[in-house]
Amino acid sequence: MHRLSANIFYLPAIVYLAAIGLLPFALSIYFSSPSGNFSSYLQLFRSKEAMEVIANTGIFAFGTAGVATVLGLVLAIFVDSLKRLKRAFSALGYLPYMIPFTASALVWTTIYDPIYGPADYFLSLLGLSRINWLGQPSIQIYSATIVSIWSSIPLAFLLILAGLSSVPKQVREASAVDGMGMGEYYTSVALPMSRNSILTAFLMTLIIAFGNFDLPYILNGGLSYSMATLPFLVWFQIFYENQVAQGLAAAVILTIIVSVFAFILIRVNERRATGSKRRLRISFRIPNRIFNLAIKMVTILSFVFMVFPVYWMILMAFRPQSLDFVTPPILYPATFDVSTFISTAVQSEPYVITTFVASAITMIVTLLLAAPAAYSVARHGRNWLLILAIYLYTLPSASFVFGAYFIVYKLHMLNNWAALILTYPLFTVPFSIWTLSNFYKSLPRSFEEAALVDGYGPFRSFYQVVMPLIRPGLVATAMLSFIFSWHLLLFPLVLSETPYQFNFPPTGSFTVTVFATLFDPTSLGSSVGYNVWAQLASSGLILSLPVILLTLYSQEYLLRGLYLGGTKG
Amino acid sequence: MSVKIEDLSKQFNGVHAVNDVNLEIEKGELFAVVGPSGSGKTTLLRLVAGLEAQDKGHIYIQGRMVDNLEPAQRNIGMVFQNYALYPNKTVLENIASPLLVRGARLQEAKKDVEELAAKLGIQDILDRLPGEISGGQQQRVALARSLIKRPLVFLLDEPLSNLDAQVRFSARKFIKQLQREFQITTLYVTHDQSEALAISDRMAVMDKGIIKQVGTPREIYNKPRDEFVAAFIGSPPLNIIDVEIKNGIAYPLDIPLQGRENSVIKIGIRPESIIIGQGYNQATVSELEFSGGYSVAYLKIADIELRAVLSSSDEVKVGDSVHFAINKKGVLFFE
Numbered sequence: 001m002h003r004l005s006a007n008i009f010y011l012p013a014i015v016y017l018a019a020i021g022l023l024p025f026a027l028s029i030y031f032s033s034p035s036g037n038f039s040s041y042l043q044l045f046r047s048k049e050a051m052e053v054i055a056n057t058g059i060f061a062f063g064t065a066g067v068a069t070v071l072g073l074v075l076a077i078f079v080d081s082l083k084r085l086k087r088a089f090s091a092l093g094y095l096p097y098m099i100p101f102t103a104s105a106l107v108w109t110t111i112y113d114p115i116y117g118p119a120d121y122f123l124s125l126l127g128l129s130r131i132n133w134l135g136q137p138s139i140q141i142y143s144a145t146i147v148s149i150w151s152s153i154p155l156a157f158l159l160i161l162a163g164l165s166s167v168p169k170q171v172r173e174a175s176a177v178d179g180m181g182m183g184e185y186y187t188s189v190a191l192p193m194s195r196n197s198i199l200t201a202f203l204m205t206l207i208i209a210f211g212n213f214d215l216p217y218i219l220n221g222g223l224s225y226s227m228a229t230l231p232f233l234v235w236f237q238i239f240y241e242n243q244v245a246q247g248l249a250a251a252v253i254l255t256i257i258v259s260v261f262a263f264i265l266i267r268v269n270e271r272r273a274t275g276s277k278r279r280l281r282i283s284f285r286i287p288n289r290i291f292n293l294a295i296k297m298v299t300i301l302s303f304v305f306m307v308f309p310v311y312w313m314i315l316m317a318f319r320p321q322s323l324d325f326v327t328p329p330i331l332y333p334a335t336f337d338v339s340t341f342i343s344t345a346v347q348s349e350p351y352v353i354t355t356f357v358a359s360a361i362t363m364i365v366t367l368l369l370a371a372p373a374a375y376s377v378a379r380h381g382r383n384w385l386l387i388l389a390i391y392l393y394t395l396p397s398a399s400f401v402f403g404a405y406f407i408v409y410k411l412h413m414l415n416n417w418a419a420l421i422l423t424y425p426l427f428t429v430p431f432s433i434w435t436l437s438n439f440y441k442s443l444p445r446s447f448e449e450a451a452l453v454d455g456y457g458p459f460r461s462f463y464q465v466v467m468p469l470i471r472p473g474l475v476a477t478a479m480l481s482f483i484f485s486w487h488l489l490l491f492p493l494v495l496s497e498t499p500y501q502f503n504f505p506p507t508g509s510f511t512v513t514v515f516a517t518l519f520d521p522t523s524l525g526s527s528v529g530y531n532v533w534a535q536l537a538s539s540g541l542i543l544s545l546p547v548i549l550l551t552l553y554s555q556e557y558l559l560r561g562l563y564l565g566g567t568k569g
Numbered sequence: 570m571s572v573k574i575e576d577l578s579k580q581f582n583g584v585h586a587v588n589d590v591n592l593e594i595e596k597g598e599l600f601a602v603v604g605p606s607g608s609g610k611t612t613l614l615r616l617v618a619g620l621e622a623q624d625k626g627h628i629y630i631q632g633r634m635v636d637n638l639e640p641a642q643r644n645i646g647m648v649f650q651n652y653a654l655y656p657n658k659t660v661l662e663n664i665a666s667p668l669l670v671r672g673a674r675l676q677e678a679k680k681d682v683e684e685l686a687a688k689l690g691i692q693d694i695l696d697r698l699p700g701e702i703s704g705g706q707q708q709r710v711a712l713a714r715s716l717i718k719r720p721l722v723f724l725l726d727e728p729l730s731n732l733d734a735q736v737r738f739s740a741r742k743f744i745k746q747l748q749r750e751f752q753i754t755t756l757y758v759t760h761d762q763s764e765a766l767a768i769s770d771r772m773a774v775m776d777k778g779i780i781k782q783v784g785t786p787r788e789i790y791n792k793p794r795d796e797f798v799a800a801f802i803g804s805p806p807l808n809i810i811d812v813e814i815k816n817g818i819a820y821p822l823d824i825p826l827q828g829r830e831n832s833v834i835k836i837g838i839r840p841e842s843i844i845i846g847q848g849y850n851q852a853t854v855s856e857l858e859f860s861g862g863y864s865v866a867y868l869k870i871a872d873i874e875l876r877a878v879l880s881s882s883d884e885v886k887v888g889d890s891v892h893f894a895i896n897k898k899g900v901l902f903f904e
Contacts (some may be wrong), residue, residue: 446653449620454714455641455670467658 005458006380012430013373014385021392021427022438024403025255032248040245041253042056042434046169049225050233051248056141057210057229057254063145064152066557070203071149071302072156077186078299079157080164086499090161091555096306097154098548099313100487102513103540105218105562107313108147109521110324112219118329134219144219144227148209153306156201162343163197164190182290203265211396212260213490214513218520227504230254231398231490238402239494241371257503262394266387279490316537317341325535344538350500350508351515353540358420358492358511359485365551366481367474370432375462377433378440379448386437386550393430397490400426405494415497417506423491435480439473440466453461485548516543571596571754572617572722577626579612588778590626594756594771599748601757601765605801609766613775614758618724619643631721639646641670646715647724650681651731652707658708660686661695667718681717689747690711705736712744714782716751723748723755729764741768751885759761762802766790768885774798796903799837805865807901808838823849824895835903841879842899845891854889868893 033040044050096104111119112133120130133143167190175185191198208431213231220227223236230250232361238245286294312331320337323330376382377389404423413419448470451461467474492511499515500508519536572594579587586609587651591847594600602610615621617628619640627730628635652662662669664686665678686692689709690759694702699710708728715723720872728744730738738894745768748755759765765772774781774789793799812835813821819826830836845866852868852875864879868891877893885891 020769444653445650446649446651447655449618449640450647450649450653450655450714452620453640453645453647454667460670465655468655 006376006382008372009462010373010378010382010385012036013433014427015437017388017392017429018368020404020407020423021400021430024400024407025395027403027406028248028251028255028399032245032252034245039248043533044246044249044253053228053230053233053250054253055225056091056225057257059141059214060148060212060229061206061209063142064148064209065109065202067149067161068143068156068205069202071298072153072158072205073160073198074295074304075153075157075192076160076164076299077190077312078295079161081182081186081295087097092303092307093161094154094551096151099151099310099540099544099553100513100547101151101212101214102218102487102489102516103313103543104151104309105147105215106516106520106536106540107309107316108150108217109221109314110316110536111309111524112143112424113521116327116329118458119307120289121328124328130391131251134227137224140220140227141229144216144229145167147219148212148215149213150309151215152205152209152305153302156205159201159204163194166197167193167395179287181291183286183288183296187286188293193537196271199268200265201481203261203268207258207261209395210261211398212395213396215400217489218517220525222522231396232255234398235400235490235494243345244402251402258376258394258396258399259391262391265394266390269390293406313537313540316533317380320535321534334553340534341538341541341548344535345542348512348515348539348542349458350502351510351512354417354420354500354509354512355511357417358424359482359507361421362485363478363481365421366428366432367478369425370436370477371467371474372462373429374433374436375440375466377437379445386434388523389430389433391430392426393434397427397488397499399488400567401494402493408495413494415507415509417509418493419495419502420509420511423495424485424488427488428484431484432477432481432483435477436470436473439470443469474559475554479550479554479557483550486543486546494519512539512543516540571598571631572600572665572756573627573629573632574613574617575627575629576776577613577616577628578624579609579616579621581612584895585778587608587616587623590780592773592783594754596631596754597752597759598770599755599768600744601759601772602775603762603765603772603801606760606778608775609778610758610760610775612778614724614726614756617643617722617833618645618647621767634821644718646718646720646722648708648711648715648726648728650727651698652711654707654710654714656699659696659698660691660702662700663710664695664713664717664882666714671718676716682713685713685717686735688750704732705740705904708732708740708741712747714860715829716747716753723751723753724792725757727759728757729761744768750889763804766802774801776801791898793837793901794838796835799901799903803839805840805876805878808840808875809834809835810838810875817820821873822895824897837903838875838895839899839901840876841878842896843868843875844894844896845877845883845885846893847877848892850895852891852893852895854885854887854891857885857887 063279066260075093079086079093082089111117114120114130114132114135119133123130126211131139134140171189172185174190182187191244211231212229213235216227216229216232217235220232232246232253234251237243237250261303263299315333316339318341319333320335320338321340323334327566373385375385404426408414408419413422447465456465488511492509492514496509496511496514498508499510500506516539519532519539521536572592574590574592577587577590578585588609590613602613604610612621616623619635619638623636630643630645640881655666658666660772661679661682662675664682668681670677670808671724678723681694682695686695691706691709691713694706699707702710725744728739732740741764752885769786771783771785773783774791776797780788782798789798790802793802796809800809809832812822814820814828814830817825817827850870852865852870855869855874856867858865863881864883866877866879866885868875868877879885
């Protein structure tokens with residue numbers, strides 16, 4: 001009926017995604033082997049270091065997804081089984097979610113410190129010998145994986161909790177009437193019914209870990225291959241070693257690996273949408289007492305694990321530096337000193353302005369592009385657009401980084417706010433299409449039909465009837481877009497050279513994530529050394545604060561958005 | 570003729586939702602379409618509204634073919650099952666919405682809305698939001714929204730199904746009165762046969778996309794064309810039993826019956842045509858259901874069980890042996 005107008009809904013989004021997503025992607029593939037002989041790939045496969053990096057990527061990604069999903073599952077069962085205080089414990093469960101990867105990694109470098117770090121101190125309390133977490137090649141990748149697990153548990157927890165909460169109340173009551181204990185209820189009823197959520201949690205954490213540049217980049221001070229994963233190698237080869245073809249070959253290989261899991265995720269998502277009738281049969285039976293005890297033990301340990309780094313960050317940010325470098329480490333608040341935090345905040349001003357402008361404009365552009373496009377998915381049957389969106393969303397930033405750099409360079413936009421504003425929606429538009437399309441689908445069609453009968457045209461019906469009705473979805477998407485943009489590291493790192501110069505037209509586009517990396521004690525060429533933990537923690541806190549405030553302010557919206565899309569900012 | 574439907578067909582994934590339907594609805598008539606779920610009645614309504622496009626056939630509204638017209642151009646008013654009131658707009662804005670869309674100002678539309686709202690008894694809630702009013706009021710707002718533009722045809726999709734049982738009675742009467750007052754041709758879709766019998770001037774019974782029978786409620790009830798219609802219409806439901814004709818009697822019942830001797834045929838008996846305490850049929854009461862004004866008794870005779878309506882003055886108990894007669898008007902024969 002409205003063929004033309006239906007196309008207009010998604011046209012802007014698809015033009016944008018083609019120009020800034022598919023084109024860079026194609027450029028990456030082309031420049032990975034410009035002569036067409038695939039020599040860069042052969043070189044990569046012959047290199048022992050590259051093979052080590054690929055193996056590391058596997059350990060990092062599967063270690064993260066496996067452990068984070070199991071721990072997230074346990075936490076979700078714990079919170080789901082609570083009668084009271086559900087919200088408070090949920091908040092503990094997603095605490096690390098509010099700390100961007102960059103800030104997490106920074107804080108963990110101090111936790112892992114071989115002399116003054118609390119990690120070794122805890123080991124010594126348990127009577128274990130000290131470990132050089134970030135220095136010893138054989139364990140470096142596992143140290144990085146622990147940090148990655150720490151930041152991935154919340155996403156797994158939230159997705160699985162949403163699945164468990166969606167078990168109808170009557171089913172739960174029936175199981176209670178039947179005399180099922182907690183162990184039986186979860187193993188034989190709730191988990192089988194939430195199978196798709198658990199699978200989604202695993203796949204999402206896996207895909208994010210495969211593409212994670214930020215954590216290995218910051219933790220990997222010595223630029224050693226034993227801690228590198230593929231996204232890091234991509235950056236290192238292209239932007240550090242100037243080996244463009246080899247770096248892009250690594251990017252293409254990474255893309256292929258992620259595509260496999262993206263494909264599975266898309267299938268699972270379709271099943272989640274249609275509601276699979278197939279149920280997983282779990283045949284093991286755990287006695288209720290052991291089940292309860294195990295859940296509680298793991299929950300307590302996980303909460304300690306999840307809360308401590310945040311506590312440690314706040315502790316360090318607000319105390320004089322002299323208290324940081326003592327053995328054993330001081331783990332309680334002894335004094336309260338805001339001077340470092342304030343001086344760091346002042347120092348961060350140009351970075352914060354840049355990030356705020358880029359994130360806010362990205363948020364608006366994202367809504368303008370994604371809201372109508374998602375409507376096309378939900379109401380005009382443009383399912384291919386959803387598949388494309390999910391696929392683009394799962395691809396790591398390393399898949400696009402060279403192409404995006406190339407385009408920005410050609411447009412003479414390097415080190416300019418425009419570079420960030422042009423490229424950031426590449427990350428936010430896809431997940432917004434995904435999330436919003438689910439919001440639209442949950443809206444009864446009769447509203448639009450009533451509008452049609454009343455005489456609204458397709459566009460008027462969209463912005464006067466539909467948009468107001470999905471306001472919660474728009475708010476959630478806007479918030480997530482903002483948070484997501486606020487977190488980005490690889491793109492601003494590559495596309496910028498200096499902080500904002502307070503000039504007009506504005507030049508300089510280092511973001512607050514880049515600012516925080518300046519205090520990375522492990523980073524190459526960092527002269528700051530040991531005396532800046534308070535600054536490091538302060539910059540981490542500055543980086544995290546807007547996200548924490550936004551999350552607390554709009555918890556309900558965000559959780560709903562997360563469940564419907566399944567994203568990690 | 571106000572609405573004419575000609576050879577109308579619509580398939581969904583190879584299933585005929587509406588299969589070659591022909592209907593004529595007179596001007597000012599309240600026409601009900603009734604059928605079990607999945608019978609295609611709602612699809613038929615949506616085709617008339619223009620919310621679905623037919624595969625085949627034509628629809629005329631007051632002589633004008635509307636096949637290629639948008640819903641808004643068909644000059645129809647529609648009330649949705651869940652009312653589909655815009656939750657972010659006030660009652661006033663909801664009712665005025667069809668006028669505002671056509672370029673009217675809210676101030677101009679307000680007078681019309683207030684006048685109509687007074688007729689529907691909702692003039693006091695015009696500045697509230699739909700979430701703040703009762704289900705019955707929401708329905709009146711939905712009715713007002715579809716009447717404000719003076720449509721040629723009024724389309725109602727299960728308008729009572731979202732209401733409590735007690736409100737349903739008054740709402741039904743209200744719709745009937747409103748329809749008569751506005752003299753508006755109405756197509757009313759429902760799954761509830763008693764609702765259709767009570768409210769309509771004429772009705773159609775649908776099953777599996779096909780119109781089984783069209784007629785006044787009395788005609789449909791008294792002369793159902795086939796077993797499906799007979800079984801679907803009436804409450805408590807019709808008794809359908811096999812009897813054998815022996816010496817002009819429908820064995821095991823004592824009903825005179827002309828037909829081929831010794832053949833087994835299927836007949837229907839309305840529960841309310843069984844009169845207890847008279848006649849030569851004998852049965853045992855196997856179950857009793859009390860319903861206030863009347864009771865339903867289950868009568869066991871040979872291997873047949875019959876539902877019978879008793880007046881509350883009939884004093885029978887489970888296990889009693891009773892006589893009963895059957896009013897010939899309540900006996901239906903099927904080919």
